[in-house]
Amino acid sequence: MTVAAPRRNQWRLVRELFDDVPWSRTSFAMSVLCSVLASFSAVALMGIAGWLINRAAEQPPVMHLTAATVLVRACGLGRGAFRYVERLFSHDLALRLQSVLRLRTYDALAHTTLLSRRRGDLLVRIVSDVEAIMDVVVRVLLPFASAGIVVMATTIIIATMSVPIAAGLFLSALAAGVAVPLLARTASRAADRALIPTRGELAGIVAEINDAATDLAAYEDTSRIRALQEVDEQLRRAEERAAAVRGFAAAAQVVAAGVAVLWSLGFGIAQVEAGTLSRVELAVVVLTPLALHEVLTTLTQAAQTGTRAAAALDRVGQILDAPPLGQGDAVAGSPSEDPGISVTDASIGWSPDEPVRTGVDVHVAPGEWVALTGPSGCGKTTLAATIMGLIPSLGGHVEVRGTVGYLAQDAHVFNTSIRENVQIGDRDATDDQILDALSRAGLATPAGVLDRIVGEEGSMLSGGEARRLAIARLLVGGRQTWILDEPTEHLDTETAAALLNDLRELTADAPVLVITHDPAVMQIASRQIALDATPAGE
CATH class of the missing domain: 3.40.50.300 (P-loop containing nucleotide triphosphate hydrolases)
Known part of the structure; x- marks a missing residue:
């Protein structure tokens, strides 16, 4: 469905929705905080557990291990608890934004002639495309904001033990959390953007076939079935391309994590021999990159989701920006003694x-x-x-x-x-x-x-x-x-x-x-x- 309307920037639309929904920025800040605490608990759990195991091997007095034991338990419980609270805040915000956007979309439709367009595609716009605002909040903005803060905090903590190792960890995190997702997004941009309108086209054809099923069967007309198969094939190829890119990106992130571990191990051994890093700290700086890079694994999919969400919100924006025609009210006039x-x-x-x-x-x-x-x-x-x-x-x-x-x-x-x-x-x-x-x-x-x-x-x-x-x-x-x-x-x-x-x-x-x-x-x-x-x- 082609709608003659100026394009609305999706990020401007997101900002407008945040302005319209009370306490939206506070809710998002709480979501980010809880997500950071959940992710950092996972990273800290690996580092503290590594410290505890190596320190215990030195057979110190048991009381020297008590604090670490408590922290391990706290991080293990905190990871699940903070993630649960983060889900409450983020999904509540996303659903409220979605409700406001859906109402605005319905209101815009009531004041335009777009209801006369292809029903299947229009249905996708007001249902699936509107839901893209949830993806923007939960699966794009939140993961990137949280991962960025966790990377900075982890780098600073590792820097207190070894600056060279912290620098290598930060560079590997930039590669896995920024460069790889951006490259993946660029590689699959065309496929990701094509997915949204293709799904709308598929829905439009399905609606046509459903409406005309009796006539198509009576005349043995298979043209619409063939059209459906062609669009479905386009959708399958776009999904395959996006999935292949995600696979290569996941491999690249694993390589980045491996490089970070080897970097930490190489510099760590040298520093242990030089006496500037303890053996227990070596375990911490070697194991921490594994947990940190696990936090970054979702960012490639988040980048691709961002492309798809942007395409979906563009389509919603076309409805919102469609010029209103007339009153938008099917009941014209007011009661009269001389109708x-x-x-x-x-x-x-x-x-x-x-x-x-x-x-x-x-x-x-x-x-x-x-x-x-x-x-x-x-x-x-x-x-x-x-x-x-x-x-x-x-x-x-x-x-x-x-x-x-x-x-x-x-x-x-x-x-x-x-x-x-x-x-x-x-x-x-x-x-x-x-x-x-x-x-x-x-x-x-x-x-x-x-x-x-x-x-x-x-x-x-x-x-x-x-x-x-x-x-x-x-x-x-x-x-x-x-x-x-x-x-x-x-x-x-x-x-x-x-x-x-x-x-x-x-x-x-x-x-x-x-x-x-x-x-x-x-x-x-x-x-x-x-x-x-x-x-x-x-």
Whole structure:
């Protein structure tokens, strides 16, 4: 899905979220502190244990080993305890940031036309891509910040025993914790960035296949399956490349750890012989690099995760930065004693630079059924969106009197109860009001009907029942002006006729604009307005 929007820098987005979430920086600081203590406990455990074993071999008085014994136990327990607390702080922060970002994304979608784009890709953006903010906090920023502090602290402590060994340890840590992750990130950048949009494309194709499964099977059309396999192969190759890079990076980090141990051993033996380093300290400076480099092993994956998270947040940023169109509210106007629609010499379109039509005149008075006809693409739905306030008119005059209800030909039915589906029209509607709306819409209302689950996209309902359920939403909301978009589409003749009769009765005193290709609808309309296929400006 290509969204025409300026690119939002992902780090600016992260900073904005930190500004919006109370105590976010404090929570992150606590996460880093606990992560440092957990990692440093692991490093200290190795060093102190090495000191304790070598000192014990010299058979000193037992009391001389007590402090070291206590520290070993404290580090062993502290490593798990601090890691647990770090997880509490970091995940709590990440989930709060994710909640704020998801709400902002939903709000942005409500004010744009992006909902008309490919649903599979859009679903990935608002679910998986939004979750990338958790990866940024937990799997990118936190590991690098923690590892940096632990490396500095360990280097300073080792420097009190041997400056050359500390320098070698620091250089090996830079190689394993900075150079290797950066090189790995560069090597797999293209693959990592491709993973996110490829997953969106995969989801889009899966959604298309799911929607058209019956037709594809009936016509034995395998083109979409082949497209799915091609995208899946692209995804597999990108994952393989990223995994191969991680493998080489892990090997390089092992080499860096080995070099650090050999460096420490070589300089340590020389210093022991020179009398500037004790034998017990030699064990500490040789074993410590092993534990320190273990802390650095996750940084390569963190660097790759950072690339993927940046790509995901870029896609979320495209939604957040998409220019708002109109009011973003499908219910235009306010209650009126004289409801109606007046469109005079209007220019309509989704882009100010490319109007779909100009000079549009549509007037609908109470009690009128005005049929809006014309070939596909001539601007009927664009006019309806303009009347409802989804997009602004590009010129002329558009006046809507009274609250407007819109009956889409593909009005979405959610996989929940009938009650909750009808309450979309009025969230505060009581059961009695819902039952009355259902009855007026022509749906049977036996006991317990409100709790009936209607299935995914109304799969437990017939086409006529789903359309009547959508009508009940408008009735419960008390809409005064109606816009009907292909109300009889995909219905059999008998069902369509019954629906039209009921709609005509329900809207006897209301102004109704009907978008239709159905001759039966045109026949009962008060009058027709035909839009030709001539583009604006011709």
